[in-house]
Amino acid sequence: MDQQTTQQRHLALDGAINLRDLGGYVGRDGRTVQWGKIYRSGHMAKMSAAGQQQLLALGITEIHDFRRPEERQRAPTPVVGPRIVDGYDMSIGSVSKFWDYLFAGGMSDQRAFDLVLNSYRSCAAEVVPGYRQLFSHLLRDDCGATLFHCAAGKDRTGMAAALILTALGVDREAIIEDYMLTAKYFDSAVLMGLIEEHLLNAGAKEWQRSWLEPYCGVYPEYLLGFFESVDELSGNIDDYLEQQLGIGAAEREVLAARYLQG
Template structure:
């Protein structure tokens, strides 16, 4: 439904995958998310001089990183301009869920959609990283524009984007369109990953991994389902998980929406 709008917000950078402005997306009350406030991407390690020049013009106040320390040490985020950097691991620092925290051979050989769905189911509940993200959103004047990201900008960032967009009143249908867009914007990234997987698995096993690792509706649905299963309503979730009251939510909306 919003795919054309979503594609227009992809910034064609040279060394950074999947960089997009979350602005321009329509909310259920007919307003739109303002451009230039919320950005999402893969990691920034490959940033070129041209990329830096382009990103500096965004005047980011904050880069928020969902990765663990090992990932961030291996592929550090360079400084763009004068922005602050914060990092809190979505999957914890205890090497339990993120791909880089597993032995690659084990990861590719044991990957299953059921296991991946379970990772998504756990992500939005009692998660220190998203609690900090939403705490930052409560003070938009100080913390926006923000860029939030993980390794590929698809799984952990996808759940973070869902939380931000739903808080602003975007429909789950549109949020799902935005989530699945990473299958288009990350085609090269995925091909690189599949080439690595082919060193460890082949035939049907490789095909199963390639099909299962692409983003699917059922993955994000697992996160959304976990929220409603635990809290019944998204508003209750915002209040109990993040201390965002209805008044806070309206104030955030008024800052981030136009029209």
């Protein structure tokens, strides 16, 4: 991906977090994903009035919020206009093991990384209801420009983007490249601060920031771990899309007609 395309992909709206356009990737039959159709981001609670107006100017008709209720309560979406779809209540793995190791004095850099990686490696079945719902929206005849997001726009959002791009025929290398753009456009220090606040509130006395970094960043191994989880559940990504998410050959034709050009 060239620098100009990368810059076009990122939308630096005032207060937006990791907001990106999925357009421009080469998909099925050499056609490209249309710009201005599907967007991904982190939460929008900090968007200014000007940023919200910029967002509305993109023509987005629906915002799909993957976050859990407590996340939405802490950082509500202020944007008025698009329909907010927030019944996903998705989570990837559990942080309980992190707390167990932390309070038992058994945490390490590698263990923290492995905990996040294992969450990706074991979530293919867990995310099916949410992603099936998202795809059903993308297939609707009245579907306009769509934005989907979680908190940071990296884990739940990153896997959703990977599945959409896969369904559109984008190759795995480009999909991983898209996933890794979060390292460029997301300020992980913000998430680090939130995690440290939670640690203090939970009574933690001591930790190393390097233990938190795996929870704040993105690594190719994470997304590859998700694809491993998909293969373990369904055999391969195509069967996962069809059997678990309801995206077979006919549905992929509809998606291609709607979101590819050229």
